[in-house]
Amino acid sequence: MKIAITGASGKTGYRICEEAVKKGFNVRQIIRKNSKVSDGLESLETFRVSLQNKKELDKALQDIDALIIATGARASLDLTGPAKVDALGVFRQLESCKRVGIKRVILVSSLCSGKLFHPLNLFGFILIWKKIGENFLKNPSFEWTIVRPGGLKENEDIKSENINYSKEDTQINGSIPRRLVAQLCINSLKNKESINKLIEVTSSNNNKKISFKKAMQMI
Numbered sequence: 624m625k626i627a628i629t630g631a632s633g634k635t636g637y638r639i640c641e642e643a644v645k646k647g648f649n650v651r652q653i654i655r656k657n658s659k660v661s662d663g664l665e666s667l668e669t670f671r672v673s674l675q676n677k678k679e680l681d682k683a684l685q686d687i688d689a690l691i692i693a694t695g696a697r698a699s700l701d702l703t704g705p706a707k708v709d710a711l712g713v714f715r716q717l718e719s720c721k722r723v724g725i726k727r728v729i730l731v732s733s734l735c736s737g738k739l740f741h742p743l744n745l746f747g748f749i750l751i752w753k754k755i756g757e758n759f760l761k762n763p764s765f766e767w768t769i770v771r772p773g774g775l776k777e778n779e780d781i782k783s784e785n786i787n788y789s790k791e792d793t794q795i796n797g798s799i800p801r802r803l804v805a806q807l808c809i810n811s812l813k814n815k816e817s818i819n820k821l822i823e824v825t826s827s828n829n830n831k832k833i834s835f836k837k838a839m840q841m842i
């Protein structure tokens with residue numbers, strides 16, 4: 624199975640690439656023209672595209688069986704970033720998927736997506752645009768999975784972290800290491816029970832350990 628990962632130069636994106644390679648997937652990373660390829664991923668097939676360029680995007684998604692979207696507006700003074708990347712950017716990627724025939728898509732979104740009164744919205748109403756991006760994906764054209772993580776952490780020591788999986792709009796606080804989110808995206812790809820599900824995730828060492836498969840049966 625050949626998969627593409629957009630936002631592969633990001634802190635979650637590169638970990639998704641690493642986890643996908645570990646699990647034996649054939650991986651193509653899709654990044655921006657000026658993105659830095661993450662250390663250790665130099666040998667992966669790499670396409671550099673602008674999300675605004677239909678032709679480039681279609682070419683980058685050609686011959687791909689599944690797409691994992693890990694793009695997200697980077698914090699900046701440009702408050703239009705979330706609208707451009709988290710809504711329109713997702714829309715453009717999905718339109719390209721339709722043109723080239725990709726059905727399976729996994730989107731990394733965010734806990735509290737859709738909430739209006741939230742401090743994160745000081746950055747260009749990001750949670751509203753994320754929800755709009757999610758809604759583009761919840762469409763019969765796709766076999767979709769939406770992953771909504773809590774605050775993302777850089778720690779790689781995940782041995783004692785157990786995931787709290789839950790349905791849409793059930794968690795509002797908490798955090799999770801990016802490594803666990805990356806593993807979760809790859810688990811979703813491998814498990815058909817994650818199709819057409821929205822999964823909220825945080826982690827801590829207080830949660831009971833539960834398998835991904837079992838979690839999907841509960842959601």
Ligand SMILES: NC(=O)c1ccc[n+]([C@@H]2O[C@H](COP(=O)([O-])OP(=O)(O)OC[C@H]3O[C@@H](n4cnc5c(N)ncnc54)[C@H](OP(=O)(O)O)[C@@H]3O)[C@@H](O)[C@H]2O)c1
Nearest residue numbers: 630631632633634635655658694695732733772773774775
């Ligand atoms: N930070 C948190 O605590 C948190 C919590 C929940 C959910 N999330 C969401 O989880 C996802 C991953 O977060 P992260 O912090 O790991 O990401 P990140 O390190 O900020 O990486 C973002 C990725 O998106 C790409 N990107 C940004 N603008 C783009 C554009 N206009 N066109 C194409 N690509 C673009 C970046 O490319 P460049 O490398 O070229 O900039 C990078 O690859 C994001 O959607 C984020 O909103 C974050």
